Amino acid sequence: MADNSSSLLDRSRTIAGPGYNRWLVPPAALAIHLAIGQVYAFSVFKKPLGALISGNVDAPAPTDWTPGQIGWIFSIAIVLLGLSAAIFGKWLERVGPRKAMMAAALCFGGGFMIGSLGIHLHSLVLLYLGYGVLGGIGLGLGYISPVSTLIKWFPDRKGVATGMAIMGFGGGAMIASPLSVALMAHFKSTGTLGVAATFITLGIIYFLFMQFGVWTIRVPADDWAPAGYVPNAEHNALITTGNVSADNAIKTPQFWLLWVVLMTNVTAGIGVLETASPLIQDTFSKAAMGGGKFVTAAAAAGFVGLLSLFNLLGRFFWSSASDKMGRKVTYAIYFALGIALYLLIPTLGHNLQLTLYVVVACVIISMYGGGFATIPAYLSDLFGKYQVGAIHGRLLTAWSTAGVVGPLIVNYLHESRKAQGFTGSAAYQTVFYTMAGVLVVGLLANFAVTAVNEKYFEKGPVTP
Numbered sequence: 001m002a003d004n005s006s007s008l009l010d011r012s013r014t015i016a017g018p019g020y021n022r023w024l025v026p027p028a029a030l031a032i033h034l035a036i037g038q039v040y041a042f043s044v045f046k047k048p049l050g051a052l053i054s055g056n057v058d059a060p061a062p063t064d065w066t067p068g069q070i071g072w073i074f075s076i077a078i079v080l081l082g083l084s085a086a087i088f089g090k091w092l093e094r095v096g097p098r099k100a101m102m103a104a105a106l107c108f109g110g111g112f113m114i115g116s117l118g119i120h121l122h123s124l125v126l127l128y129l130g131y132g133v134l135g136g137i138g139l140g141l142g143y144i145s146p147v148s149t150l151i152k153w154f155p156d157r158k159g160v161a162t163g164m165a166i167m168g169f170g171g172g173a174m175i176a177s178p179l180s181v182a183l184m185a186h187f188k189s190t191g192t193l194g195v196a197a198t199f200i201t202l203g204i205i206y207f208l209f210m211q212f213g214v215w216t217i218r219v220p221a222d223d224w225a226p227a228g229y230v231p232n233a234e235h236n237a238l239i240t241t242g243n244v245s246a247d248n249a250i251k252t253p254q255f256w257l258l259w260v261v262l263m264t265n266v267t268a269g270i271g272v273l274e275t276a277s278p279l280i281q282d283t284f285s286k287a288a289m290g291g292g293k294f295v296t297a298a299a300a301a302g303f304v305g306l307l308s309l310f311n312l313l314g315r316f317f318w319s320s321a322s323d324k325m326g327r328k329v330t331y332a333i334y335f336a337l338g339i340a341l342y343l344l345i346p347t348l349g350h351n352l353q354l355t356l357y358v359v360v361a362c363v364i365i366s367m368y369g370g371g372f373a374t375i376p377a378y379l380s381d382l383f384g385k386y387q388v389g390a391i392h393g394r395l396l397t398a399w400s401t402a403g404v405v406g407p408l409i410v411n412y413l414h415e416s417r418k419a420q421g422f423t424g425s426a427a428y429q430t431v432f433y434t435m436a437g438v439l440v441v442g443l444l445a446n447f448a449v450t451a452v453n454e455k456y457f458e459k460g461p462v463t464p
Contacts, residue, residue, distance in 0.1 A: 011096025016218040022153040022226070024216070029146030030168040031213035032101055035206040035416070036108055037172015039135075040308055041221065042074050044180050045303050048193040049073075052122060055193065057297075067278075069124060070413070071407045073132050074274050078403025079266050080136025082293040085144045087392025090246060097145045099219050103253040104142030105210035111135025112203025119196040125195040131199075140396070141211070145217075147391025149377050152220055155385065156229045158377040159327075163319035165376070170349040170369040171312030176202070177304040181297075238449070240329060242457030243384030249391045254382050257445045259398045261331060262375055264442030266402035268411070268435040269368030270336065272361070274407045275414075276304045279428060283349045295354075303358065310362040311369035315417075317368025319377060327378035328449055334367040335443035342436035349425030382452050409434060 007013070041147055049070050054061035117123075146165045154161035154394025162204045187194035188364040249255050272279065277300040282288075284295040295303070322330040341360050348357040379395065380388045410431050417427040 009095075009099040009102055011094075011098070011219065012180050014096050014098050014217060014219050015221055016224075020218060025043055025146075025150060025153050025218060026164040026215040028213040029150060029165045031216075032104065032142045032146060032210055033166060033168030034172050034175065035210045036104070036139050037169040037308070038176035038202065038206065039074070039077055039139060039172070040170070040273055040311065041176035041180060041304055043273070043275060043304060044177050044277060045195060046070050046275075047297070048145050048184060048195050049119070050120065052192050052195070057193075065124060066275070066284040068411050071274065071411050073127055073284065075404045076089060076128055076132030077136035077139060077355060078270070079400040080133055081139040081143060082398070082403070083260075084137040084140030085393035085396040087393075088141060089144060089390035089395075090387070090461030092144060092393070093148065093387055093389050096219060097149045098214055100141050100145040101210065101214045101217060104136070104138045104140075104145060105207050105214060107134050108138030108142060108210070109203040111138055112199045112206070116199035117202070120193050133392055140393070143396070144389055144393045147215065147392055148385070148387075149219055150377065151380055151385050151388055154226075156226050157320075157323060159321070159323035159382050160316075160321040161376065162376040163316040163373045166319075167312050167315040167369075167374040170315045170372070171308055174305045174310030174312065175213070176309075177301045177308065181301045195369075202209045205409075210351060220252060237451055238326070238454055239381045240384050240457075242452075242454060243386035244382075244391075244456050245458055246390035246394060246455045248396060249383050249387075249457075250394060251337035252452055252456055253392070254449055256394065257449050258375065258382075259395055260445035261442050261449075262371065263398035263402050263405075264438050264445070265331075265334060265338075265368060265371040266399050268342065268404040268438050268442075269450075270402055270406040272410075272435075273307065273365065273368070275410055276307055277301065280357075282423070282427065283425045284352065285424060289352065298463070304363075306358065306362060307365045310366040314366025314369035315373035318367065319373035322374045322377060327374055327381055328446060330374055331371070331378075331446045332443065335439050335446060338364060338367055339436045339439045339443070342432045342439065346425060346429040352425075361435025382449075384457075386458060 046067065050064050050067060051057040051060045055065045088100070100462055111132075111134040114128050114134060116130075118126025118128075118130055123460040138242070143166075147162060150165045151158055167271065180198055180202065183198040184194035187197035187201075190197045220410060277297070280295050280303045281300045286294040288294070318330060318334070341364050345357065345360050345364075348360060374394050375395065376388065376431045381389050383391055413430045413434060422429075
């Protein structure tokens with residue numbers, strides 16, 4: 001029962017009453033994840049941020065920020081996403097999703113505000129601290145807030161549940177990319193190519209949008225279960241009958257194998273997403289196309305939005321399919337098919353096959369998104385739902401690692417190829433071949449996953 005003297009943000013004020021429709025919970029999760037998923041559209045800011053002094057994206061000034069410096073903004077945000085999820089995971093389980101969602105909204109919206117000041121003053125440190133650090137903490141809190149809640153509402157459909165919880169994050173760029181381009185065009189006369197004013201506007205919009213999730217989220221009562229649901233009725237050797245605490249989970253080899261699985265899947269995908277806009281513009285530039293029809297900045301923004309759509313769809317499709325195929329088989333598909341497609345895409349770029357290039361990129365990103373949505377269900381299968389939110393938070397340090405490693409690999413290999421005189425698709429060739437090798441490591445780690453030893457289980461009943 002709720003304590004009427006407690007804060008409206010407290011967990012006790014969010015416990016659903018008898019007869020509550022659990023299908024009202026996914027929209028709350030989507031509101032949070034659609035907002036913080038904006039981070040996947042950050043590449044639309046890369047060229048404008050690299051030309052704030054010159055005011056010309058095609059001819060940056062010597063004092064403008066370099067692509068490498070700008071790339072760190074995204075990496076810092078992803079690092080803080082993972083770290084904050086790991087640090088605050090157990091706190092979230094204790095205080096409930098509403099308080100965590102409000103903290104996420106304040107941090108994410110505030111990160112845009114401080115970042116805007118950094119752009120206005122041309123202070124890279126402020127931009128790192130704002131969008132990177134504070135915004136990254138908002139990303140982490142917002143990312144894990146709905147996940148364990150939805151797993152508890154949908155124990156009979158864990159893959160569907162995690163797909164619903166995380167699909168919005170993949171689709172955030174589908175909204176943010178064209179919105180950001182339109183806002184920068186609208187505010188262009190205000191200076192800084194309209195980027196500073198766009199950051200302020202986005203900060204306000206996303207804070208307000210996230211309030212829907214904050215005030216509509218509900219958690220089930222401790223004794224609630226779906227009608228007709230029989231716990232542990234699934235017949236799969238990897239689905240546990242016990243519960244493992246977050247502290248014990250990190251002592252198991254299964255946790256670290258899944259850490260490698262997530263890290264490799266994310267490293268391969270995030271390197272492409274982080275540079276998606278300049279990638280397709282460089283590969284299908286006016287020079288590469290012989291002066292014919294080429295990919296403009298607006299078209300590249302559309303490509304980023306399309307990738308976001310498949311990121312979103314892949315999260316729901318693949319995680320839902322994993323309820324039937326099993327998590328281990330689903331990840332094997334991600335890695336095996338991903339290796340083949342990463343090896344193919346440089347050839348498509350070299351041959352200027354734009355349509356096939358876009359199709360393959362979309363399939364790659366659908367599996368990248370699917371990996372994110374499937375991992376919480378994989379964790380719940382192996383460790384139970386007792387502290388799955390906290391375990392998921394700790395596993396997201398793999399995302400933090402990939403958030404640095406992925407863009408570093410892409411930027412280093414791309415800049416090295418450019419220094420050797422390669423242009424267009426050839427400048428990215430070694431990037432894709434390297435990522436295929438990274439996926440091989442993930443395939444081997446997934447193959448090694450087995451059931452968790454019972455010695456790690458909690459003794460006696462637990463309250464999820």
